Amino acid sequence: MIYRETGQFKANYQDDQALFPIDQDRYVIFGILFITFAVVPYLLNQYWLNAILLPFLIYSLAALGLNILTGYCGQLSLGTGAFMAVGAFSVYKLMVAFPELGFIPLVLLSGLITAAVGTLFGLPSLRIKGFYLAVATLAAQFFLIWLFNKVGWFFNYSASGMINAPPMTIFGVIVTGPEANDVAKYYLVATFVAVFALAAKNIARGRIGRNWMAIRDMDIAAELIGVRPLIAKLTAFAVSSFYVGMAGALYFAVWLGSAEPTEAFDINQSFLVLFMIIIGGLGSVLGSFLGAAFLVILPIMLKNILVDGFGTDSALSAHIEIITVGVLIIGFLIVEPHGLARLWRIAKEKLRLWPFPY
Amino acid sequence: MTFFIEVVLSGLMAGVMYSLVALGFVLIFKASGIFNFAQGVMALFAALTLVGLMEKFGFPIWLAIIGTIAVMIALAWLIERVMLRHLVNQEPIILFMATIGLAYVLEGMGDILWGSDVKVLDLGIPQGASDWMLDSFDIYIEKLEVFAAVTAAILVAFLAVFFQKTRIGRALRAVADDHQAALSVGISLHTIWVIVWSVAGIVALVAGIMWGSKSGVQFSLSLIALKALPVLILGGFTSVPGAIIGGMIIGVGEKVAEVYVGPFVGGAIENWFAYMLALVFLLFRPQGLFGEKIIERV
Numbered sequence: 001m002i003y004r005e006t007g008q009f010k011a012n013y014q015d016d017q018a019l020f021p022i023d024q025d026r027y028v029i030f031g032i033l034f035i036t037f038a039v040v041p042y043l044l045n046q047y048w049l050n051a052i053l054l055p056f057l058i059y060s061l062a063a064l065g066l067n068i069l070t071g072y073c074g075q076l077s078l079g080t081g082a083f084m085a086v087g088a089f090s091v092y093k094l095m096v097a098f099p100e101l102g103f104i105p106l107v108l109l110s111g112l113i114t115a116a117v118g119t120l121f122g123l124p125s126l127r128i129k130g131f132y133l134a135v136a137t138l139a140a141q142f143f144l145i146w147l148f149n150k151v152g153w154f155f156n157y158s159a160s161g162m163i164n165a166p167p168m169t170i171f172g173v174i175v176t177g178p179e180a181n182d183v184a185k186y187y188l189v190a191t192f193v194a195v196f197a198l199a200a201k202n203i204a205r206g207r208i209g210r211n212w213m214a215i216r217d218m219d220i221a222a223e224l225i226g227v228r229p230l231i232a233k234l235t236a237f238a239v240s241s242f243y244v245g246m247a248g249a250l251y252f253a254v255w256l257g258s259a260e261p262t263e264a265f266d267i268n269q270s271f272l273v274l275f276m277i278i279i280g281g282l283g284s285v286l287g288s289f290l291g292a293a294f295l296v297i298l299p300i301m302l303k304n305i306l307v308d309g310f311g312t313d314s315a316l317s318a319h320i321e322i323i324t325v326g327v328l329i330i331g332f333l334i335v336e337p338h339g340l341a342r343l344w345r346i347a348k349e350k351l352r353l354w355p356f357p358y
Numbered sequence: 359m360t361f362f363i364e365v366v367l368s369g370l371m372a373g374v375m376y377s378l379v380a381l382g383f384v385l386i387f388k389a390s391g392i393f394n395f396a397q398g399v400m401a402l403f404a405a406l407t408l409v410g411l412m413e414k415f416g417f418p419i420w421l422a423i424i425g426t427i428a429v430m431i432a433l434a435w436l437i438e439r440v441m442l443r444h445l446v447n448q449e450p451i452i453l454f455m456a457t458i459g460l461a462y463v464l465e466g467m468g469d470i471l472w473g474s475d476v477k478v479l480d481l482g483i484p485q486g487a488s489d490w491m492l493d494s495f496d497i498y499i500e501k502l503e504v505f506a507a508v509t510a511a512i513l514v515a516f517l518a519v520f521f522q523k524t525r526i527g528r529a530l531r532a533v534a535d536d537h538q539a540a541l542s543v544g545i546s547l548h549t550i551w552v553i554v555w556s557v558a559g560i561v562a563l564v565a566g567i568m569w570g571s572k573s574g575v576q577f578s579l580s581l582i583a584l585k586a587l588p589v590l591i592l593g594g595f596t597s598v599p600g601a602i603i604g605g606m607i608i609g610v611g612e613k614v615a616e617v618y619v620g621p622f623v624g625g626a627i628e629n630w631f632a633y634m635l636a637l638v639f640l641l642f643r644p645q646g647l648f649g650e651k652i653i654e655r656v
Contacts, residue, residue, distance in 0.1 A: 076451060124637060128644045130450070131393050135591045136640060138584070139633030146630050150623070267584070271458060278455045319466040326462030329455065334444040337452045 003351035019201060036190050041183045049182045050255075056296045057189045058251045063276040063288035064193075064200050065243025070274070071283035072204055073236035074216030075125050076133055079140035081269030083241050084248030085261055086114045086144060089154050091249035092163045095176075096156060103168045103175060107192070107249045114245020115238040117144075122237025126230060129219070141267055148261040162260045165253040176253045185254050192250065196243060201285045203239065212236050213283070244273075279332055281341025290340035298325065365617050366610055371503030373609020374510045375572070378565035379586035380593065380601040381513070382558040387595045388534040389554035390442070393454045396461035398583020400559060403468045404430055405566030405575045409479050410472040423563075430559030431552075438552045446547075465580060479570035506568040513564060514602060517557075521598075526553060534596070588636035594646030604647060608632045 003024050010016045020026045041049070062084060069075050091110035098106070121140040125133050148154050155163050167177030173184040203209050211232040214222035223229055252259045259265070272295060280291020302324055306317035336342055379397060386394040407429050411422040441460065445453055521527040532540040533550045541547060569579055589608050593600025615631045639647065 070451075124640065128640050131454070131595065132591050132640060132644065132646070134454075135587045135633070136637050138587060139630060139637050142630035142633055146626065150626070275455065275458075278452070282451075316470065319469045321466075322462050323466035323470075326459040326464075326466065329459035329462070330441055333448070333452050333456045333459070334441070337445075337448050 002354065003348060033194060041186055046182050049186050052297060052300065053186060054189060054255050056293055057193045058247050058255055059276060059292040059296055060289045061193050061196060062244050062247035062273050063280065063292045064197060064285065065240045065247060066273050067277045067288045068200060068243065069236050069240035071277055072209060072216060073212035073233065075233060075236060077137045078134050078270045079121060079137035080244055080273045081265040081267055082141040082144035083114055083118055083244040084251060084269060085148055085265035086117050087111060087245030087248030088252030088259055089148055089163065090114065091253050095166055095168060099168065103170055107246055110249045111242040111246040115242040118241020119234050119238045122234055125233050141270060145261050145265060162258050164258040178257060189250055189254055192246065197285055208235055275329060279339055281339030284341035286344060287339050287341030365613050369610035369613030370606050371507055372613060373606035374507045375568055376585050376589045376608055377602045377605030378510055378568060379582050380589040380605055381598065382561040383586060383590055384595065384598055384601045385554055385558045385561065389530055390551055391450060392457060393450065395454060395457045395583065396464060397562060399461040399464045399580040400562035401566035401569065402579040403464045404559065404563035405479060405570040405579060406468045406472045409477045409575050426563055427560055430563060431556040434555035434559050435552050437555055438548060442551055443548065476574045476576040479567065479575050502572055509564060514598065517598065530554060588632035591646055592636045592639050594648045597648035600646060600648030608635065611635045
């Protein structure tokens with residue numbers, strides 16, 4: 001009853017092709033946007049903004065990127081951590097070299113650089129697929145991290161090999177560096193995520209997105225009906241890396257402030273983001289958000305419960321935490337292999353009928 | 359020249375160590391189509407259990423080994439019972455993710471049960487340089503690595519006989535060939551999976567012993583799984599000889615590159631060189647050196 005499309009007539013093609021054709025969806029989206037931008041920053045304290053919402057939003061963006069590649073185009077990648085590192089290091093170099101350009105264009109630029117690198121490492125996907133490709137993307141992971149460790153030019157020859165984000169301002173408010181304003185940081189990241197989530201939803205349902213899905217479902221059949229695998233796969237790698245690169249740039253410049261390649265962008269990052277899209281739901285924009293929320297909040301919650309609630313020492317609780325995460329992942333895959341987004345879809349079906357049985 | 363031979367030989371030996379890990383991957387992939395990321399952690403877990411049994415309970419070596427094998431078989435049964443049984447017919451990527459979850463669980467469990475400090479594993483395996491090789495050919499070779507190579511050869515021979523000559527081995531090959539056809543002639547998939555995970559567990563134990571004797575039993579042992587992956591794509595996911603030969607190629611290539619190219623680019627290229635090598639091979643043979651040719655139909 002609440003969630004039904006009956007009675008919502010489309011009078012023109014524009015309405016018919018709207019991103020959210022049903023009124024209720026539109027209200028929910030506007031509601032979420034309103035809460036995100038107008039309510040949350042004034043309601044929550046610094047800890048919530050910095051420790052939970054910021055990583056959640058940034059990881060959502062990364063998950064969105066990987067979901068484009070793995071969920072929509074079916075190309076399994078284990079190089080997300082490295083591509084985030086590319087974004088982080090290119091935004092660092094750009095911030096030092098061209099601070100006059102402003103932070104937002106620099107983040108977009110570093111996304112473009114990552115897209116170029118990602119396309120390069122996507123080339124093997126034309127020959128190989130499945131797990132062979134996944135292992136091949138590991139080559140990107142190890143090679144790029146090694147490069148950022150060894151070549152001094154990338155970290156401006158700093159003695160520790162760390163990169164530190166110089167302070168930059170948007171409309172006069174500092175958004176990077178140690179003196180940054182928390183609310184400003186939140187607004188910046190939330191804007192990026194909102195804009196690019198809508199963009200992803202649009203791309204995915206358009207011509208390019210449908211080409212990706214055709215390749216995912218069966219690449220040979222897709223080729224036979226006229227989808228060019230070269231273009232489809234490489235655009236998927238490019239767009240995906242663009243998102244992941246921006247996420248990496250924000251991750252380094254806005255959230256961490258300083259980073260070191262082996263610590264911040266190791267292979268566990270790649271797995272973490274992959275877990276997010278699997279648990280959230282492959283091939284779903286909503287799923288990327290749900291998965292990121294789940295995996296960002298879960299460890300914090302576990303730690304709080306174990307250390308503060310039961311007083312276990314931190315080493316043991318770290319072990320319990322890792323076991324719990326493992327068990328939850330396995331349990332999740334058994335109960336709902338299609339992820340949280342699928343649960344939402346089922347709920348929607350139920351809501352259409354509720355409160356009547358059918 | 360002697361130096362070059364030395365480098366190649368030590369590469370070969372290191373390659374055998376990679377092969378030992380890759381072997382476990384291949385066995386499970388063949389029998390169930392699961393890309394088992396937890397293989398490296400299984401090796402760590404097996405080595406930890408072995409050391410734990412010897413240190414905490416004072417077991418003699420042979421009893422500790424038997425005990426560890428029993429633990430690995432129990433683990434295989436548990437994995438099949440709790441995890442795999444419920445994931446039948448899921449997509450490969452889901453199964454892959456599940457094994458990463460499994461890797462987390464095993465890692466945490468091993469640490470809680472046996473402690474996370476570095477342990478010395480001493481089974482009386484000869485260590486140090488081989489005097490005979492040093493005297494007669496002036497070549498430096500680690501005894502431990504020779505021992506590992508011999509063990510690997512025995513293991514592969516044993517596996518070959520097991521696969522080719524026994525009833526269970528035939529069933530395993532049937533399952534690897536076609537799940538549904540195997541089911542239809544009355545082979546129990548569940549039993550086969552338990553067996554194959556047990557065998558992989560035992561292979562993991564052997565790998566764990568070798569790596570543990572070499573560099574101590576510690577967390578970094580689980581990372582050797584990452585070293586075995588390029589071996590896998592080089593040799594093909596489904597081929598036992600591929601795992602061995604792939605391991606040797608990777609081992610030699612890595613050592614030669616580290617010694618002769620490494621100094622010019624800043625060293626530590628071991629981490630990614632194997633992947634690049636494997637990638638170049640893949641461009642020419644997408645299914646790996648010995649993998650089955652993939653025939654695709656629409």
